Structure formats: C-alpha cells, structure tokens
Amino acid sequence: MPEENVNMGSSSKILLQISVAVTSIWSVGVPLHHQVWYWDMKLPVKLLKQDVTWIIKKGDIVSVPFNVACGRCKMCQRQDTHICLNVNPERPGGAYGYVDMGGWVGGQSEYVMVPYADFQLLKFPDKEKAMEKILDLTMLSDIFPTGYHGAISAGVTTGSTVYVAGAGPVGLAAAHSAQLLGAAVVIVGDLKEERLKQARSFGCETINLQEHDDVGEQIEEILGVPEVDCAIDAVGFEAYGHGTDHEDAPAAVLNTMMDVVEAGGKYGIPGLYVTEDPGAKDKDAKQGSLKVRFGLGWSKAHSFSTGQTPAMKYQRQLMMAILNGKADIANVVNATVISLDEAPEGYADFDSGAAKKFVIDPHGTLSK
C-alpha cells in the first residue's frame, strides 16, 4: 500500500500508525465504516523504531473503533473517545469517512491506515475463535456499541420496559442491547413492516407507526400501562410524524418519548441530530433548531443523554459477550456480506431502507 494513502487529517500528531488489511467492513448510514482489520507485516511500518509487538503482532486480528481518538487528551483519558480533542480541527470528536468529523478517509478499501493504533486496537484473544464469530465481531466497531450506549444511557436494567424509536440497524442494536441488560419488555416502533419483522425475529414487541398515531395507546395494549420506564431514540432529526400523514417532523421522536416515558425516566439518544441541515424545509430546522415540548419532559423530571458512542468504552465487554455466545448481534441487524465491488449497490439498498446491514469483505475472508 502506498504511503500516500495514509489519512492525513491530523497525521503530524500521530506517534504510531499502522497499516491494516481490511477483513470486513460495513455501513452504518450515509458512509460506510470499516471494522475488523489485521496487520500485515509486508506493509510499510517505517514510522516505527520501537517494539510494538506487545500491542500488535503480524497476524493478530483486531477491531478498530469508528471514533478516531488520540488516547492522550483529557477526554480520551476518561474514556470519552467520542469527543477526542485532537482529531478534528472543527470540534471534539473524529470518525472515519464521516461528514464533519475530521476528514479521515473512510475504510471502504483493501487496506487502511489506522492512526493512534497503539491506543485504539482491540486485539481478539484467540484468533481461531475470533474467526468463528467474525461477522458478529465486525459489529464491535460501531453499531453494537452505538446501540449499547443508547441502552446504557437510557438506564436500561433488569426488568425495565423500553421503547426503541426506529428499527434500522442502530435501533435493532439498541433493542438487543436492552435485552442483554435485562429488559423485561422491549418495544420497537417504526414505519416499515419489514423492519419491524426483523425486530420481532429476536423477541421484541413492535408498533407500526404507519398504522397507529398514538404510541402510548399501543404501549398500553402490550404492557397494560401507557408508559415505559425509558426510551432510546434511534432515529434522530430525520424523523417523520406518526400515522398515515407522516410529514417531516424533526422533533417527532423526542416529543413522543416525553409522552410515553414515565416520570423520572431517561432517554438515550444515539440518533443523529445535526447542527445545521441546509436541506430542511423549515427555517428553524435549517439551523438545527427543533420545536421540543420541553415543558412536558421537565414536568416528568426526564433526563436526556445525547451524542455518539465512545465505542472503546464498551468494545471489550461486548467482545466477551459475543465470544461466549451471549450476543447475537449479526443476526439481529441482519448482517449481509458483500464484496467491495458490490458496495455501491449496498448503499443504494441501505438508502431505500432495507432491513439489512451490509458488511463489505474486500479480501473474501468471510466467504472462505
């Protein structure tokens, strides 16, 4: 791999940078993100003079989180790698191949340079066992910790009743995470029946928002009470209103959560809200300003937790859950392996709302 392929966003600050061959790669939304990589000694590692074999050796299989993070700033030191101060000149937090997240090149390729590789790599303890679960482990870099963070920050615990808004990959991962955290009942709402079917396939209750405009009423049919303990917004600003007349309503999910979460409850909000949305109809929405029924949430003493996930914070424990058969995340998000050539088609399908998570496998590793 030519050295000019290296990410240059903040490269002058990088102490250790490692080229890895991409084993598998996958999409979360607009851009694709890469995930499970190995270090090929044939690649140039000219930057290194010191011994790094205590961190990574030829042939190791590792996971790389989607958050680019330096490991030295105060945020990284307290596990908040999603808001690293050194990887994005515009704002805290960087990511591969993401708008506005530091200009790091995406991983839809055969090889990728990983900056801060001494800090960011998660090495799988047993290569053979890792390969058996590689499709699940591929979910560690982004979608699984994103869903898990949503569930954790919503306060899901043993016996919780949870509403998850959205049955796309983030919503499905959040729903499965809520199950792992012991939720008594997980209810997923979406406009598309195909996605809801996917949610039911692993034990969730569902609400078709195309057919029903009163989420509380539907929750009552399921639980006997019109409220849940907590909620996860896996939709974000691209929300539509409920019911048959579903117009663009960027605060629709937030306002629904205020309605259906019981007093004292929390929301985890992994769904993206943008600071600016030039394509929005509404002048307020253009400025990222939403009409939120804040007084309703306040009167119920609700708490909100927003933002991207610090994937590194969760990746080790989620890896342990996968390796020991406790998490079934690839099936949950309907992981579908494609080749690098098929990527454009994968994107198109994703954009049309297919209930699939496309995983790019540039070296044919998964089909071997």
Added chain:
Amino acid sequence: MPEENVNMGSSSKILLQISVAVTSIWSVGVPLHHQVWYWDMKLPVKLLKQDVTWIIKKGDIVSVPFNVACGRCKMCQRQDTHICLNVNPERPGGAYGYVDMGGWVGGQSEYVMVPYADFQLLKFPDKEKAMEKILDLTMLSDIFPTGYHGAISAGVTTGSTVYVAGAGPVGLAAAHSAQLLGAAVVIVGDLKEERLKQARSFGCETINLQEHDDVGEQIEEILGVPEVDCAIDAVGFEAYGHGTDHEDAPAAVLNTMMDVVEAGGKYGIPGLYVTEDPGAKDKDAKQGSLKVRFGLGWSKAHSFSTGQTPAMKYQRQLMMAILNGKADIANVVNATVISLDEAPEGYADFDSGAAKKFVIDPHGTLSK
C-alpha cells in the same frame, strides 16, 4: 386549629397527618412555601391511635419538604419523592400551594396540616443547636435542595468550572451548592446588577447579561477558555434573550448552555419549564414547545437533567452541613425575615426581582 383546615387533596389516603405550628416560612417564586415546623400537642391529633413518639414528640423541631409525598409508592421508595404517584390526580408529584401540584394548601399561615407526616418529617437532632441555625435550616425544605439538585445533576465535583444561569434564589442556592461540591470556579449570569452583587458576596464570578451578549466571550475572560465543564439553568422558560435587546426567549438559557458547556458536559435544569403557558405570545410557547438548538447539544454529547428536586433525598446531608457550619445558605440567598402580615409586601418585592429571600415568621420565633 379547626380540622377543616386540613389539606384535602388526597386526604383519604393519609395514614398519619400531623398539625404543626409554622415556625418560619418562605417564598420560592409565585407561591410561598412553608418550611420549619414544630408539633404542638395542644393541636388535635385525633387520627392517631398508635404511638408516634418514635417519629415525633411534642416540642420537636422538624423540617417538612415542599414535595408532598406518600412514602409508599415505587417512586417514594426509590427516593424520587418529587414524582410521588399518590398525591396529585393530574400527574406525578405534589407540592404545597403550587399551581397544578395536587391542590395542597400553601403554608402561609400559623398552623399547617402535614399529610404523610410519618414519612416526611426531618427531625433536627438537637433543639438548641437547631434554633441557633434556624434561618439556615428554614432553607432545607425547598431552596437549598433545589439548588443542590441542580448542581448534583450537572455533575459538579471537585475542580469543576460551572455556569449558573440566573441569580435569583434558586441560582444563588445552586451556586453555593456548586461551591460545597468543590467547584473551582462558579460563574453566575443575570440581567440585574443587584442580584449579581449578591452572587459576588460569597465568591462567585459574574456576567451581566444586560451588558454582554456573548456568554462564551465573558467566560473566556474569567477562565482563559470559552467553555465551562457544566451548567445549571436556574431560570427556566421565563428567560429573556441576552444583550440590550432582551426579548422574551424561552429557550435562551438552554441554547446558551449548549454553546458554553464543553463537550461531554451536563446541565442540571431546576428552572421551571411549563407544559402550557397560556400567556405566551408565541403559539409554540403556549404549548410549552421551545425552539431548542438540539443538534448543537447532540454534537457535543451533552446530557440534560430536568425537573423538581426530591428534597427529602438531600435534606439530611444538607442539614448536617448547616449544623456544622459548612453551609451559609441563609446569607447566600439574603434571607429576610418578615411577619405574616408583611407577606403581601414580600411577594410584591419578590416579583419585582429583589435580591432577597423572604422568610415569614408567623409566631415571631426568629425575632425572639
């Protein structure tokens, strides 16, 4: 005291109700709240057949939290007395003399009935020592735990830099609470110089929002950086915009906090946001809907904690701080003792924004 004076809101559910003579009483905002009471055995306690002297005896001095709470529901059992399920037919949470909070009669009188008295009373361990600090202890029922909850839920800890929006009694109590929690710097913003002077009197930095419209710039002058670790909204929906042209802007404080709190920070929001505001100009504001720059907060991974304080959760530890000279809350909020007859005048002063906390002393206890 005639028995018909009893609060009737939910009285059929009350197991123990005790008449107390009002020692002192004080205002938080629109209505006045009562606070430190004692139980006078001359008063009728006909409802009781059992021995309650293990809870309260004649002559004990007690504090009563402003949240009416049953002590038996799941919320009370987990210390969330601010959202008790049994004291307000309209919604979770009750309070004395408050709009929409269960219809409980306010405490601006010589005697008051306390429902759920077996659960709600905080007995001061030493009567004599309590009388020495009675003006500070009066703040335990409402303003001190309200400010403290704001600071706790903003995550204030040793070394924090904190922005407090509003220098009314809630803001001042929040600022002092932040100091008790170890804040390195507390910065208070308000439109009135008289209130800011009060904030400076106990060591806060201040920003006059009438003179400056860029809070971040002012913070930078104080701290060297334009952001704080966390913030407390002690204003609520009655916010004005900053600068000289300060029009009514109900989301002004929320949007400022998103701007000046660093990534990963939290806000505590004790300031009131209403579900409906019939007097608002704006149609959205009438429905309690605010234009919040939610995308900005999301991009910084902020967390929000809203609602009233569960006063009982904090009252014992704050009492210990007062009795041992660690908290100076009466001076902080500029407590000013008045008689029951002077109450209307006190209200008028409060409404005009006086930097005072009026404490009604119906029996002349404080002037003895």
Added chain:
Amino acid sequence: MPEENVNMGSSSKILLQISVAVTSIWSVGVPLHHQVWYWDMKLPVKLLKQDVTWIIKKGDIVSVPFNVACGRCKMCQRQDTHICLNVNPERPGGAYGYVDMGGWVGGQSEYVMVPYADFQLLKFPDKEKAMEKILDLTMLSDIFPTGYHGAISAGVTTGSTVYVAGAGPVGLAAAHSAQLLGAAVVIVGDLKEERLKQARSFGCETINLQEHDDVGEQIEEILGVPEVDCAIDAVGFEAYGHGTDHEDAPAAVLNTMMDVVEAGGKYGIPGLYVTEDPGAKDKDAKQGSLKVRFGLGWSKAHSFSTGQTPAMKYQRQLMMAILNGKADIANVVNATVISLDEAPEGYADFDSGAAKKFVIDPHGTLSK
C-alpha cells in the same frame, strides 16, 4: 387468627399492621422464611381507621420481603431496608424468624402478621398472571434479591466473567442473577457434585472443590486465563478448605477470591459471617475474627461489599423479569413444594445439603 399471634418485637411503633394468609413459604437456611401472602378481609384489621385500599385490597396477592423495615428511618428512606434502625433493639436490621434479627416470629404458619405493611408490600399487578408464576414470585422475598445483590455489588455487567463460591440456593440465585446482568461466563465452585449438576443445568461452568485445590488452575482451563473479573461469596464463615483435606476454614472463600479475582475487581459477599460463633473450634473464630490475606487483596486493589440484601430495592424489577419470562429462578434453585406438615422433613433435607429449595404451601395454593 387471634390477635395475640401478632409479632410484638417492636409493635408499639407500628402504624399499619396487616394479617395475611400465607400462600407459599420457603426456607433459606437455618430458619424458614415466608413469602407470598394475601390479605384476607375476614382477619381482624382493627388497627385501621383510614382507607388502605390504595395500598392493598381484599384478594390482592403481595410479596413481603424478609427484611422487616419501618419505612421511616434514614436507612429505609435511602432504600437500605436491610439495616432499618427501628426493628431490632440489638443492631440495625430485622428479619422474620432469624437469630439476632429483632425477635420477629417466622412465617411457617397459615397466617402471619406483617408489620409496616403499608410500606413493605409489593402488590402484583395482575392476579391471574401472578398465579401462573407464583412459584418464581415466591423467590422474590429473599433468595432472588439476595443473589442479585451479590451479583450487583460484585459489579457484574455485560461480558463479565464471574466466580460464584457455593452452589446452595444463594449461590445458584447469584449465578442466575449474574446471567441476567449479562455475564459472559459464570463459574460455580462447590464440594458437592449434586449441587454442581444443578448449576450446570442452567448454563454455568463448575469446579468441584473436592477434587481440585487450585481454583485459579480450574478457571484457566475454562477461560484461558487464571482469573475472573469478579466474584460472589455465597458460602460465608461456614466454608471448608478446598481439596480432599477440607477442614473448617472460615476465611477460605475470602482468600480464594483474593487469589482468583483480577486486579481492580470486586466481590459481593451475601454469604453470612457472624459476629460471634460460640461453636467454633478456633478462639479467633469464636469472636468472629478471621485470618484474611488482606495484603493480597490490597495489592490487587480489590473492593468488598458485605451484608444482607435490601430486598425491597430489587423486588420490583425482579418481579418484572419473572412476569415477562426473563428469569427462571424457581427452576434455578430447584424449588420443591411441600405442605406445612412436611416442613420438619424439609429442614432436615436442607441441612444435609440437598440441592433443593423447599417452599411450604400451607393452604395448598400451589397444588390447586
């Protein structure tokens, strides 16, 4: 039921006392504890003048925690009902039918008086559904929250590896609780093969301590590393040493945990340690003094959490887990229903170490 049957330990302090018919009842160790009760209006409730139907009505099915707790002291107010200050003149904390725990009469009978019933009852939301799961719900008053508290205080979370010392009912409940909290692997150690078989029946790994004296070695065979993330002591002071020569060694479990828990780990210690053990051989053990390899734990920065469980803190969420099919606690502890007459035989079996949890069913409710 004659009124003189009422528990008199601290009865002068009781505001509401309710007679309940015992639906099912069960043993935890030396004494039997009662559990799921209903309120029969034929029983005398003369103490009551007020309306209590908002708390309990004729025919309701409720759970009563084994901790007797007043609901008014500072401990109860912060959910620490296991150390209530008003129910035991000797020390904090009371329990039914337990040595040294306040003299409250045990529940091995047809009817029992519940003190502080207004505070302590957990009402099941749907009577019919409750009866379908009544054997599991019976475990809510003691064994399930005891095991759960052990797992919670050991810090078990998604992906944890956990060692549980002891496969008696507490150990089995702790192991199942660890699974509910997301443990990747749960390893149970015991001296009896029959008990270990029970642990394997719901997916635990096991170590027979009769056959192996190096727990770390056995853990390494299972996990690939000789340490676990955290541990639960479900044995207490009645521990035996490991290996074939298992003499009485009251600190054996504590010392093993220090050995096999990785640095930074926690232990939950629900297993009973006594303040005095007059029957002990050792003079130190008689005084409840153990020889603990404290330096080993210190060098690994371990944390210990001890004591009984505050059952009320957990009962509602565990009830939700049971009612929604997420917890299988009756099977886990091998619940075995017996009549009141068979109780002495049940005790004898329990004392001999049978891998069974006996549930007394005095009214034949469970066999209907």
Added chain:
Amino acid sequence: MPEENVNMGSSSKILLQISVAVTSIWSVGVPLHHQVWYWDMKLPVKLLKQDVTWIIKKGDIVSVPFNVACGRCKMCQRQDTHICLNVNPERPGGAYGYVDMGGWVGGQSEYVMVPYADFQLLKFPDKEKAMEKILDLTMLSDIFPTGYHGAISAGVTTGSTVYVAGAGPVGLAAAHSAQLLGAAVVIVGDLKEERLKQARSFGCETINLQEHDDVGEQIEEILGVPEVDCAIDAVGFEAYGHGTDHEDAPAAVLNTMMDVVEAGGKYGIPGLYVTEDPGAKDKDAKQGSLKVRFGLGWSKAHSFSTGQTPAMKYQRQLMMAILNGKADIANVVNATVISLDEAPEGYADFDSGAAKKFVIDPHGTLSK
C-alpha cells in the same frame, strides 16, 4: 544526562520517553517520589521522530503521577492506572522507586526519564500561575490523589461525618480531601500529639489514641453519637493497638473502623497492606494474613475499597482546585523544602514520624 540513566524496567515497550529536569520532589514513605518536572530540550530525545509538541513543548511545566502506566492496556484505558498490566512483570501496577513495583528508578535526582510520557504528563495550563502554586502542585503526583482516592472510595460527600485513622501525610491529605468533598466533620486519630496538632490546624477534630482506647466513645463526645458515616484507613498494616499498651496489631485500624462506622458505611483504605511481611513477629502477619473481625463488618453491611490510587484519574480536577485557591494541600501536609543533599536527613526525620512532608528541590527552583 547519559542515556544509560533511563529506566529500563520495561523500556522495550516504551514508545515515547522524555527526559525531564526535576523541579521538585518529595517523600511519601519509605522511598522518595518525584513529582513536578519540566522538559529541557538540551536533553537527548533521540527516540522521537514524530512531532510531540502537541503533548509537551520546551519549557512546559508538567506533573508526573507516581504510578508508571502504559496507557494502552485495558486497565489504563478505563482509568485504572494503578494496576497497569505492562509495567511490572510481578503484578499489575508500577511505581517509581518503590519496592516490588516494577524496578523503576526513583526520582531523587536532577533529571529523570519518564516512560510513556505521551500518556502520563499533566501539563499546567499557565506557567506563571503554576509557579505561584508550585509547592501545592507538587502534591499532585502522589499524596493528594492518594488522600482523595481514600475519601472518594469511602463515599464522603456533602454533610458526611468521617473518621480518618492516621495523621501522617496520607491521613492529612485524606482529611483535607474529605473537607473538599463537603464533609460536615472530619475526625483524625493518631498516637502522636504533634501530628494531631497539624490536623487541628486546618479544622479537623482529633483523637489521641495514646490516651484513649475507645474510639467510639471519643467520637460520641464530638458528634453526640458513637459512630461516623464512613472512615479512611491511612495507616495500613503498620498499625499499633490503641491505648497505652500499644503493641503491634496489624488489623487494629480495620477492626476499629468496623466498630465505629455506622451500618451501611464504607471505608477507603489507602494505607498499605503487604502481601508478605518477613519482619513481622506473628507467623500470620508474615504471610500478610490479618485477624479481621469480618463478622462485625458483615453484620453492619460495610463495604471496603482497597489499594493504591489511580493518580491520573484525579490529577486534573485537583490541579483545578489548587490553581483556583480551593485546596491548601501544601500547608495541610506541612510541606518543607529541602535540597537534594539534605535528602538523607529528610528521610531520617520522616522515619521518626515528623509531621512534615519533605519536598526535594534539586535545582533550587522553589527558593528562587
């Protein structure tokens, strides 16, 4: 400085190593530890090819924690730098100049090599302001975070009553930390009147253990009740029994804490307990085995938190407290500046129990 002076303990794993000139240095116990250093560009930094000025520049003043920590292992990634897995072949956790902690050379010299300098340095934001508080900032590397960790892990918060065993530097730092966390009353116990006088100098209550053998009785005289909320063991295994007949009694402090901490309380245990003590009289003590009245702690549902402090976790917030005048740690521990030549004398004084904290100043920085 010759390169062979470099610490070699684990140097093959070090990516960035920086030579720093020692500004000040100080003692914690047996060995001396270094603390505030600056990076002098005249020193050889041959290992570096990359730009590190985003981490440290010539002339920066930094703090270095006493815990040597790699920044890449799972422990460092979760802020547990006290149990780093890569800096000590014997066990988790390394330190400079400490027995059994990885063989890293101590800092009692003019220049020191800092391994993992990219991860470990805390840069002071303003050089001039830092020099004004340099004696306080010197305490950031060890004694202040050690005391603070003790107070944090004991659960000290607003209004707590706290017992601190030991008035040596760790105990004094713990007592001051408890004050910063809002303690209502801090009570320090020691055998030496001179040390207790130091504790009283910043507002602590004291108990002379030479004169009194019943700590609970003394606590009752101060508080009115014989128990505190929580306790900090700043003594460790070198404890003496209380009273006039004070023999060596390694579990004396632990047993006292079980006695005087109220039910539900926690202890922070920064005081050192060794895995082996070859010099002990007692055979058990030789093996680091203590006779602990564990049953007493269990019956009160106590929790224990042990081990060294992760200094990096706390250093930034404590720096903020110092720079903004909230912490007075140098005065609290009676910091006394000496030259490098006076170090042997300083050690001798420390060993004799002088109520002083010696700070070595090899370049005369503090006296300029």
